[in-house]
Amino acid sequence: MFFDKKEQQVRQFMKRHVDRIKECLVLFEKTISLYLDGHAEEANVSSYNVHKKEHEADVVRREIIAKLADGAFLPFIREDFIDIVELIDEIANRAKTVTQTMVIQMPKIPQELHADIRMLTTRAVEAIEPLVQLMEGSLLDREKSMALIQEISAREQAADAIEFKLLKRLFQEIDITLAEKILISELLTLISEIADAVEDVGDRIQVLISKQAV
Amino acid sequence: MLALLKLFGGLFLGWGIGANNAGNMFGTAVGTGAVKYRTAVVCVAVFVLVGSILEGYKLYDGYKFDKSGEFKVSFTQAAVATTAGAASIMVQTYFGIPTSTTQNAIGGVMGISILSMGMAGISWTKLLYWLVSWIILPIASAAVSYAGVRGLGWVVQRTVKRVAVLNTIYKIGLLVFGCYGAYAMGANNVVVTTGPFYQAGFFGDPSRAHAIWAATLGGVAMAVGALTYGGNVIRTVGKDITALDPFSALIAVLTHSLVVHFFTQLAIPVSSSQAIVGAVAGVGLVRGVSTVNARKLWAIFSAWFLSPVVAALLAIGIALALGIR
Numbered sequence: 072m073f074f075d076k077k078e079q080q081v082r083q084f085m086k087r088h089v090d091r092i093k094e095c096l097v098l099f100e101k102t103i104s105l106y107l108d109g110h111a112e113e114a115n116v117s118s119y120n121v122h123k124k125e126h127e128a129d130v131v132r133r134e135i136i137a138k139l140a141d142g143a144f145l146p147f148i149r150e151d152f153i154d155i156v157e158l159i160d161e162i163a164n165r166a167k168t169v170t171q172t173m174v175i176q177m178p179k180i181p182q183e184l185h186a187d188i189r190m191l192t193t194r195a196v197e198a199i200e201p202l203v204q205l206m207e208g209s210l211l212d213r214e215k216s217m218a219l220i221q222e223i224s225a226r227e228q229a230a231d232a233i234e235f236k237l238l239k240r241l242f243q244e245i246d247i248t249l250a251e252k253i254l255i256s257e258l259l260t261l262i263s264e265i266a267d268a269v270e271d272v273g274d275r276i277q278v279l280i281s282k283q284a285v
Numbered sequence: 286m287l288a289l290l291k292l293f294g295g296l297f298l299g300w301g302i303g304a305n306n307a308g309n310m311f312g313t314a315v316g317t318g319a320v321k322y323r324t325a326v327v328c329v330a331v332f333v334l335v336g337s338i339l340e341g342y343k344l345y346d347g348y349k350f351d352k353s354g355e356f357k358v359s360f361t362q363a364a365v366a367t368t369a370g371a372a373s374i375m376v377q378t379y380f381g382i383p384t385s386t387t388q389n390a391i392g393g394v395m396g397i398s399i400l401s402m403g404m405a406g407i408s409w410t411k412l413l414y415w416l417v418s419w420i421i422l423p424i425a426s427a428a429v430s431y432a433g434v435r436g437l438g439w440v441v442q443r444t445v446k447r448v449a450v451l452n453t454i455y456k457i458g459l460l461v462f463g464c465y466g467a468y469a470m471g472a473n474n475v476v477v478t479t480g481p482f483y484q485a486g487f488f489g490d491p492s493r494a495h496a497i498w499a500a501t502l503g504g505v506a507m508a509v510g511a512l513t514y515g516g517n518v519i520r521t522v523g524k525d526i527t528a529l530d531p532f533s534a535l536i537a538v539l540t541h542s543l544v545v546h547f548f549t550q551l552a553i554p555v556s557s558s559q560a561i562v563g564a565v566a567g568v569g570l571v572r573g574v575s576t577v578n579a580r581k582l583w584a585i586f587s588a589w590f591l592s593p594v595v596a597a598l599l600a601i602g603i604a605l606a607l608g609i610r
Contacts, residue, residue, distance in 0.1 A: 142318060144452050282448055
């Protein structure tokens with residue numbers, strides 16, 4: 072429709088943006104998996120791919136901001152869209168931080184933690200699914216959006232629970248040096264923070280939705 | 286060209302109305318970013334003219350205050366009446382008194398009528414009727430916009446599920462209602478520009494065709510006012526009112542247009558500015574925001590009473606000074 076051409080474009084770009092973020096997370100999960108499997112060199116290459124994907128998302132983000140600055144959406148919600156896009160971008164930033172930290176520090180991760188770390192990674196990555204659905208069209212439909220935001224929150228909690236269990240095991244049951252424990256614990260926290268970042272987006276979308284009240 | 290020069294007072298009033306009132310219907314639309322500034326100015330110019338041509342004639346035959354209904358102003362009297370209206374605006378502006386173009390213009394006609402026919406020849410009932418209408422206008426606007434926000438707010442809340450859809454509704458609504466407002470204002474206010482000249486027979490014997498011709502000329506003056514100076518006012522009003530949320534702004538603009546259009550059907554020229562101030566006050570009541578300050582109230586009161594009185598006295602003064610009766 073003539074009147075919301077710019078808005079349609081913003082929504083298409085936002086969909087593309089979140090797709091790039093999802094692809095970035097898939098690469099992120101692959102990188103962790105490769106590292107845990109002992110393929111340090113492949114993990115290194117994969118980490119670089121995460122970085123590249125994060126950059127691709129950045130490009131789309133800039134296009135969205137330019138469209139918004141060009142007058143898409145009225146100012147009363149334009150700021151919300153800018154904030155949401157920035158927060159979505161933050162998810163990829165965190166994924167990049169995790170993989171970079173890992174391939175730089177190369178912490179020795181005890182075998183008995185591998186399964187749980189893989190699960191934590193999967194849970195953190197899965198948190199993006201409801202967000203992708205939000206961007207695929209449910210965004211801004213009040214009831215559907217609220218349900219999806221709650222789903223994000225539930226997934227974030229699931230990731231949190233695994234992180235807590237892992238940290239407890241790491242410090243209480245695993246027999247490695249404290250320095251190694253600290254390095255691993257930092258990595259676990261960074262992985263879990265990806266789900267936190269997705270939840271931040273959900274919270275911000277809720278603010279936008281509340282503006283439907285007239 | 287000489288003919289236009291003779292109409293100067295009236296056309297000047299038209300220019301002032303076009304310039305001053307453009308902000309009333311598009312200030313919020315431009316302020317909220319829904320409508321581009323240029324689009325707004327052009328829309329005001331076009332729809333003011335369309336309103337003048339299509340409905341402006343309705344007020345032309347009733348634009349006089351004699352009891353008999355047979356009094357015919359002279360061309361010079363018409364010129365004095367409109368010039369006095371314009372001069373009155375300048376005097377009050379000089380003293381920093383906010384004023385209404387419409388009500389000053391009408392004051393000029395009242396002054397001439399009083400001078401020509403004496404106190405006994407004036408239809409005081411009609412004068413009172415108009416004055417009461419002016420007082421009712423902002424109050425009615427406030428009531429309508431209050432009900433609008435409550436009523437339409439309830440409907441929108443239940444039917445519009447997406448904030449993006451709401452965004453589009455605001456964009457289209459502010460443009461459409463703004464154009465409607467310009468249309469209503471043009472139809473209602475054009476009479477004060479060329480009305481006295483129409484009464485004086487400048488456009489020929491009173492008839493609908495001649496009234497439409499007179500209204501077209503006045504409409505052009507208002508359109509020119511909007512195009513040349515309207516932009517500045519739009520910007521000022523926009524900043525003034527954007528504290529409102531877009532829905533409230535939308536209802537305020539719609540109310541302004543409906544109320545002004547309503548008074549057009551009663552053939553009473555009213556102030557577009559007072560309609561929007563009243564409408565904004567009404568939505569402010571719903572939101573619990575005080576949108577009316579002492580200055581705005583003073584503006585309304587002075588426009589009710591001071592504007593017509595000063596303009597009437599000036600008209601009488603000018604006429605006496607020039608030896609016109």
